[in-house]
Amino acid sequence: MHIAITGAAGFLGSKLARHLLDAGSLIGRSGQPEEITRITLVDVVAPVGFSDPRVDIIVGDISDAKTIEAMIVPTTDSIFHLAAVVSGHAEVDFDLGMKINFDATRHILERARALGTQPRVVFTSSVAVFGGDLPAKVPDTMGLMPQSSYGAQKAMGELLVNDYSRKGFIDGRVLRMPTISVRPGVPNKAASSFASGILREPLNGQAAICPVSGDTRMWLMSPRQAVQNLVYGHNLDAAQFTFTRIVSLPGLSVTVREMVDALESVAGAEVAQRIQWQEDDVVKRIVNSWPGDFEAARAKAMGFTADADFASVIRAHIQDELAP
Amino acid sequence: MHIAITGAAGFLGSKLARHLLDAGSLIGRSGQPEEITRITLVDVVAPVGFSDPRVDIIVGDISDAKTIEAMIVPTTDSIFHLAAVVSGHAEVDFDLGMKINFDATRHILERARALGTQPRVVFTSSVAVFGGDLPAKVPDTMGLMPQSSYGAQKAMGELLVNDYSRKGFIDGRVLRMPTISVRPGVPNKAASSFASGILREPLNGQAAICPVSGDTRMWLMSPRQAVQNLVYGHNLDAAQFTFTRIVSLPGLSVTVREMVDALESVAGAEVAQRIQWQEDDVVKRIVNSWPGDFEAARAKAMGFTADADFASVIRAHIQDELAP
Numbered sequence: 001m002h003i004a005i006t007g008a009a010g011f012l013g014s015k016l017a018r019h020l021l022d023a024g025s026l027i028g029r030s031g032q033p034e035e036i037t038r039i040t041l042v043d044v045v046a047p048v049g050f051s052d053p054r055v056d057i058i059v060g061d062i063s064d065a066k067t068i069e070a071m072i073v074p075t076t077d078s079i080f081h082l083a084a085v086v087s088g089h090a091e092v093d094f095d096l097g098m099k100i101n102f103d104a105t106r107h108i109l110e111r112a113r114a115l116g117t118q119p120r121v122v123f124t125s126s127v128a129v130f131g132g133d134l135p136a137k138v139p140d141t142m143g144l145m146p147q148s149s150y151g152a153q154k155a156m157g158e159l160l161v162n163d164y165s166r167k168g169f170i171d172g173r174v175l176r177m178p179t180i181s182v183r184p185g186v187p188n189k190a191a192s193s194f195a196s197g198i199l200r201e202p203l204n205g206q207a208a209i210c211p212v213s214g215d216t217r218m219w220l221m222s223p224r225q226a227v228q229n230l231v232y233g234h235n236l237d238a239a240q241f242t243f244t245r246i247v248s249l250p251g252l253s254v255t256v257r258e259m260v261d262a263l264e265s266v267a268g269a270e271v272a273q274r275i276q277w278q279e280d281d282v283v284k285r286i287v288n289s290w291p292g293d294f295e296a297a298r299a300k301a302m303g304f305t306a307d308a309d310f311a312s313v314i315r316a317h318i319q320d321e322l323a324p
Numbered sequence: 325m326h327i328a329i330t331g332a333a334g335f336l337g338s339k340l341a342r343h344l345l346d347a348g349s350l351i352g353r354s355g356q357p358e359e360i361t362r363i364t365l366v367d368v369v370a371p372v373g374f375s376d377p378r379v380d381i382i383v384g385d386i387s388d389a390k391t392i393e394a395m396i397v398p399t400t401d402s403i404f405h406l407a408a409v410v411s412g413h414a415e416v417d418f419d420l421g422m423k424i425n426f427d428a429t430r431h432i433l434e435r436a437r438a439l440g441t442q443p444r445v446v447f448t449s450s451v452a453v454f455g456g457d458l459p460a461k462v463p464d465t466m467g468l469m470p471q472s473s474y475g476a477q478k479a480m481g482e483l484l485v486n487d488y489s490r491k492g493f494i495d496g497r498v499l500r501m502p503t504i505s506v507r508p509g510v511p512n513k514a515a516s517s518f519a520s521g522i523l524r525e526p527l528n529g530q531a532a533i534c535p536v537s538g539d540t541r542m543w544l545m546s547p548r549q550a551v552q553n554l555v556y557g558h559n560l561d562a563a564q565f566t567f568t569r570i571v572s573l574p575g576l577s578v579t580v581r582e583m584v585d586a587l588e589s590v591a592g593a594e595v596a597q598r599i600q601w602q603e604d605d606v607v608k609r610i611v612n613s614w615p616g617d618f619e620a621a622r623a624k625a626m627g628f629t630a631d632a633d634f635a636s637v638i639r640a641h642i643q644d645e646l647a648p
Contacts, residue, residue, distance in 0.1 A: 094491060132567030143467045144483070145568050152487035156480045159468070163476035167418060243456030244469050 007083030008041035101153035178251030211280035214257035217292025331407030332365035425477035471613035502575030535604035538581035541616025
């Protein structure tokens with residue numbers, strides 16, 4: 001099998017690539033596990049740490065047709081399209097968000113369609129497609145009401161992937177991801193960046209600013225769990241999606257206060273005290289528009305899974321990222 | 325005020341233009357009624373019967389940038405964007421549907437944004453954005469699940485208009501229209517074409533084919549009511565839309581059998597007997613994916629209105645279209 005991954009220099013793309021290289025196989029068009037012979041990693045900066053001979057790297061912008069043409073070729077069986085301009089950035093630069101989050105997605109779908117082989121396309125979407133006057137626990141039937149350009153662009157991408165699949169152009173799967181925490185690396189322009197920063201930085205001995213109040217409820221998933229669900233979503237039989245290829249994944253519903261309490265329980269009070277509470281109205285507006293809890297009944301029935309509790313999410317982060 | 329209307333050669337665009345010329349004013353940016361001094365009518369064929377000096381006509385394809393540039397000019401205050409490739413046609417020609425229903429809509433929004441004056445944009449959407457496993461009565465919070473490319477394209481257009489409005493680029497209003505019946509003129513490629521044909525043709529002494537079963541539940545609005553709601557939606561203060569510019573309009577929920585019974589009660593058994601029942605699987609699949617009843621609580625609270633009953637819809641059609 002030949003796999004392509006966009007956003008492959010990002011933490012999720014890199015983790016997914018490593019997981020696939022280790023696993024060595026994915027469910028192919030035969031419906032059976034097939035050996036992974038090639039993984040094409042695409043990003044604007046080169047993904048690092050990949051010396052495996054099965055890996056080839058394309059450094060390029062997915063808004064450039066040449067990048068897409070080089071990335072999706074007749075041998076391409078499956079595409080994990082993870083690249084995006086994150087929420088805070090897309091809110092500041094609307095046109096860049098449209099170009100990357102929507103136009104590039106459409107271009108990828110068109111190129112995949114042109115292959116004529118119905119490649120599997122796994123597209124990551126977000127809780128940011130929801131907003132407005134939401135119930136405490138969002139049902140699977142909830143209407144879209146994005147309150148950010150990122151959310152609107154992801155919602156349009158969802159609709160495209162779904163319709164391309166319905167038409168038989170591709171075999172798409174849209175996974176609405178919870179906010180990923182604890183994301184390794186450095187802060188980014190996502191409005192949710194703090195949801196990792198308030199854990200990652202204190203664990204590294206650094207101060208971190210929490211721009212929202214402690215009672216803010218978040219819908220979270222660990223990087224390990226995210227990789228597992230991406231692969232699971234890829235491998236599902238298309239028929240299991242029935243009316244729509246779009247599925248809201250299960251997650252952990254925790255308040256920011258509970259996240260900090262879990263940090264204290266795992267790493268001690270001294271670590272948790274490195275968090276400075278300093279509210280930011282722009283971040284608060286976007287984050288508070290996102291739902292903090294979902295039923296995710298459909299995803300659970302399909303076999304997608306959530307983390308057990310937030311303390312174990314923190315322990316997994318320490319194990320994966322901070323182990324000597 | 326200078327108004328632009330796309331799809332102006334269509335029955336709804338023409339009726340709206342005539343209504344606006346008669347009314348002479350619309351709510352302008354001042355929040356007060358302002359005199360209509362110019363109406364630009366745009367369509368691929370010339371709208372007929374407009375000799376009013378306030379009217380100028382642009383014959384052109386809205387997928388052509390030149391048409392949009394000629395149509396939206398610095399004096400443009402409000403745009404009614406009604407033009408679309410209809411459901412059955414967009415299902416057969418996916419790329420044409422994308423070009424007109426999505427790309428041209430985006431181009432119109434971009435041009436309106438470039439004016440820098442936040443023009444009002446009224447965009448007509450459709451019940452076709454819904455589908456799948458629907459409750460008998462669709463609530464305002466229902467999730468999008470289009471089962472046709474037309475529905476997917478309209479849903480993407482909705483999201484764009486909403487986000488352009490949220491960003492302050494335009495002042496948009498998205499009205500999800502019920503199926504319009506009785507539509508004057510000739511059959512078209514809309515899957516819902518029969519919902520007018522089974523009334524219009526028998527009233528004209530002609531046979532008509534009904535491609536769905538009598539128990540098919542439809543969500544309908546008369547042309548008169550549609551024009552009234554388009555103007556009402558245009559004139560509403562933006563603040564009334566709160567979290568989203570998208571609103572599902574009220575309508576009449578009737579079965580096809582009830583439509584035919586109403587025809588018989590208004591025009592006699594002989595007329596109703598001109599309907600031939602001959603099911604068509606393609607039409608049935610699309611039409612049955614649409615909801616037949618909506619709560620429309622939000623629209624009603626905002627002051628949008630529905631027809632009283634279907635017999636009066638037929639009587640209005642006879643009065644408007646068949647009077648000597």
